[in-house]
Amino acid sequence: MSDHSKVFNYEIEGLSYTVTVYEEAGAFYADIQMTEGSMDVNAIYFGDDDSSGPSASLDGPLNMNGAKLDGENVQWDEAVALSDPGLGTEGSDKETYLTDGDTLTVSLDIDSLDEIDIFGIRATSATNDAGSIKGVSDDPEDPEDPEEASYEKVFFGEVFSDEGDPLGGTFILDEEPDPNPYSIPSLPEGTEPTFENYVNYFVSDEIGGEVSSLTSVVFYETDDDGDLSEVFRLDAPDGGFQDVDELLTAYDEATDGSSLTDESSESSDGQDLLAALTVDGSADTEVDAGEDFEEDDLEIV
Structure with missing residues (x-):
């Protein structure tokens, strides 16, 4: 993994994960790692700290409607669908279903890490009380050398x-x-x-x-x-x-x-x-x- 990276953390009762966005060989990726619980990652959202302009969204159950940061609605620059809700016949073998310790790597269509200051995850089949999340994380941490x-x-x-x-x-x-x-x-x-x-x-x-x-x-x-x-x-x-x-x-x-x-x-x-x-x-x-x-x-x- 490149030294150029940002780390986003998200934690609620029954579920927590870490997202590391980074550049490697000129391409950009996000590693989504479960640290507690499990969830089916259906979509990711991200944006910079400029909240002007329209907000990207996905239809139906993949939307992030109602997700807030510090009590304010979030303006997303990009929204990427990864899978439909529901584990289906694949069950826990579904590629986007993560349990404690699993990591999902997603390619990002960006030109610079400066484009990501806020990261969101829409997930279902989750182990929190609601059974789903619209997780929002900001203030990315710089990984320790x-x-x-x-x-x-x-x-x-x-x-x-x-x-x-x-x-x-x-x-x-x-x-x-x-x-x-x-x-x-x-x-x-x-x-x-x-x-x-x-x-x-x-x-x-x-x-x-x-x-x-x-x-x-x-x-x-x-x-x-x-x-x-x-x-x-x-x-x-x-x-x-x-x-x-x-x-x-x-x-x-x-x-x-x-x-x-x-x-x-x-x-x-x-x-x-x-x-x-x-x-x-x-x-x-x-x-x-x-x-x-x-x-x-x-x-x-």
């Missing part, structure tokens, strides 16, 4: 043994240990240990790493025993990473779960399954796996 994953150690690897052990490359720690007998590089003081910050430091003049030389990037976090252990690794594609942008794109895809593999950890935590980064492969720092290196130092969906 998801917290970026952080890592305690990252290995920008160029050479690995046949068993996958790091042989040549650059370890970077989130904080410099005291003492630091192996002079392992660490992020500058006060730097958040996020993927992007590790990458920026790796390719900086301080480290001099080259993305094109990377074979794989390995991420480490503290396990349940308090030891730093490998969580996952991101392998470079055939021909290697061409530049930082390609690396960042690979990481973004991995965080969506599309290309992630975890060969060393059984953890199911979402943070543990975020993926790797890439940087230049001309780093000068070589790590010998044989050294005594302590890991703990380092349409309905």
Whole structure:
């Protein structure tokens, strides 16, 4: 889902839902997700905060007559019919019938999210006392940005043994240990240990790493025993990473779960399954796996 989105909430006794309108690849959609109860979504209505002009409406049981916002009638710019009232022979399998946890995605014929400041749903077979709703929501919420994953150690690897052990490359720690007998590089003081910050430091003049030389990037976090252990690794594609942008794109895809593999950890935590980064492969720092290196130092969906 695109970062450009608006979220509308609606809640009454026995029924609640969330509508997220967003842009993706130049098209616009609304995700209607039930959070409590159930309903058959028969039509959607939406408009901007300019109440001038005629109001869009649908005939018969799909109308929103009488629906009000702050005691005033609503001027709708668009009305879209989705289904006729009644579950019919399909029953609960009807595409527009949503129960707790279900999501219905609807395509929107708009050119900008600015066209939607008010969102309405006409639904029947609902679990509120009236058995139907003419739901109106405004003041859309801006979704919170998801917290970026952080890592305690990252290995920008160029050479690995046949068993996958790091042989040549650059370890970077989130904080410099005291003492630091192996002079392992660490992020500058006060730097958040996020993927992007590790990458920026790796390719900086301080480290001099080259993305094109990377074979794989390995991420480490503290396990349940308090030891730093490998969580996952991101392998470079055939021909290697061409530049930082390609690396960042690979990481973004991995965080969506599309290309992630975890060969060393059984953890199911979402943070543990975020993926790797890439940087230049001309780093000068070589790590010998044989050294005594302590890991703990380092349409309905």
